[in-house]
Amino acid sequence: MNNSNAISLYTSKSFAVAILTSIAYLAVSILLIGFKTDQLFLVFTFNACYFFSEQSRKFIIGFSIFICFWIIFDFMKAFPNYQFSSVHIADLYNAEKAVFGIALNGEIVTPNEYFLQRPSVFLVMLSGIFYLCWIPVPLAFAFYLFLKDKKLFLYFSLTFVLVNLIGFIIYYTYPAAPPWYYQLHGSTFIKGTPGNTAGLIMFDHYTGLSIFQNIYAKSSNVFAAMPSLHSAYPLVVLYYAVKKNVSIGLKIALSIVALGIWFAAVYTSHHYVLDVIAGIICTIIGLLIFKKVFLSAAWFQRFIERFLVKIE
8 A cells, every 4th residue: 555545544534434333333233122243243344444544445335335225224123114004914925825825635824835845955045045145145245236336336336225115015015924824823923933943944954054053143124025036136137237238057047146136035034936027027117217217317427427426
């Protein structure tokens, strides 16, 4: 690092931005959801990248889009969606059975119930592997775009957040219980029900790890099954991979990941097929809004150009 870069990193303005941002985040977090060690980890990571080097600062500024998404998602714990609308439990279950029901032993069951009667160690392990891809794959692809095409990186990142915001709006207008909830509690609404690993608990048992138990212990909202954003993420990645014209091998791999996550969502009783379809529709709507509304707006292009200056 040369002297000019060192000086530019450690200005009074830089310290003010880092300190005030960190304090504001911690204060609001503690006020809304209480103190967690994850908050300190996020603050440490942000500050370490912000002051380590010029390149790490550009990196953390670019990925601040994802940090903002994570914070919004985390803060949803303070505002459970069942406080704003009635939770859909039996009606969603019956709709799934009516549209995608499967005949089993003389009765019609949902695909989730069908898979429960057909356990498979291979499919459990495969589902667990695919489900572990739902965040790492978008982040890895974002990092790839950050290195190769920063403008497309911004388009991808903002589209990712937009699709999530559409999903969050639906969560609050149509709270929905996942299949595992109906299997455990029927149509009875139980306020404050904790997250559940459902079929993914078998992955933890077979591997001797507690991966999914740890993940779902931090679940922001149990009644947020519709739409399945797990199903939306790989489709956003695939769309921008095609736009970037990545290798055919990578396109095939990302397509397999998308299909695998969609299957795993249903197989492990975390989502109905209807939830998966809703997640796919969310992605399509998000992509259309981003292309037709944001990309055609002059103010948005000015915003992109100003942001690019900070990360290039």
